[in-house]
Amino acid sequence: MARGRRDSIKALGLMGLVLALGITFAGAAFAPARAAEQVTVFAAASLKNALDAVNTEWEKETGRKTTASYAASSALAKQIEQGAPADIFISADLAWMDYLAERKLVKGDTRSNLLGNRIVLVSGQPDAEAVEIGPGLDLAHLLGDGRLAMGAVDSVPAGKYGKAALEKLGLWASVAPKVAGAESVRAALLLVSRGEAPYGIVYRTDAAADPGVKVVGTFPEDSHPPIVYPIAITAESSNADAAAYLDFVKSPRAAALFEAQGFTVLE
Structure with missing residues (x-):
């Protein structure tokens, strides 16, 4: 009789462990979703100082991350064409943005003219x-x-x-x-x-x-032709933060940072 009771207790203990594990697994299934990816920005080399400052403010204000790749607009456009994972493209001229637009590699409704220069x-x-x-x-x-x-x-x-x-x-x-x-x-x-x-x-x-x-x-x-820096979200971007980042870059707060570096804000 005592032995049977001990076996019952063991069985209950095992069931409790299984239930506990089940609760743990269920909890894992409902764990918070992974934080959004950082916003990846491909930007003309001339933007580095100003955009670094803008990105710092964005990260400070939102707690979200950015990573920026700076090079000639031509090189960046070609990289996007070849499948590079960019969320945002900022060109130093209209021609390279047009190049991507013609290939349907940017979201046309997100495109605008951001900055001017000399x-x-x-x-x-x-x-x-x-x-x-x-x-x-x-x-x-x-x-x-x-x-x-x-x-x-x-x-x-x-x-x-x-x-x-x-x-x-x-x-x-x-x-x-x-x-x-x-x-x-x-x-x-x-x-x-x-x-x-x-x-x-x-x-x-x-x-x-x-x-x-x-x-x-x-x-x-x-x-020379007007110096215009257009900005747009790439067609392949699925980053939920890309639109919010785009809005921030076009905000008065970002405008002040661009102007501090000598750019003319067009919007």
């Missing part, structure tokens, strides 16, 4: 004199035996804007043999900052971000 002539020489940029500028003479650093003129937006301006001003033919094309505008900026090129054409915002260069002239706005 292109400037910079030098790494502290005593470089200011010049008036116009048809009368002898830029080839100014360069001497040196090179003119700028983004690759066939793909990098800053390079395309720069070439357009030089053509409009009648200066391109004389300086074309002296151009040092770089993979991005930040790479061109670095060539000047390091003294590897005496002059370069970069965005005004890039010049402000590097104390190693000084602006010696600003290109007339009518010498």
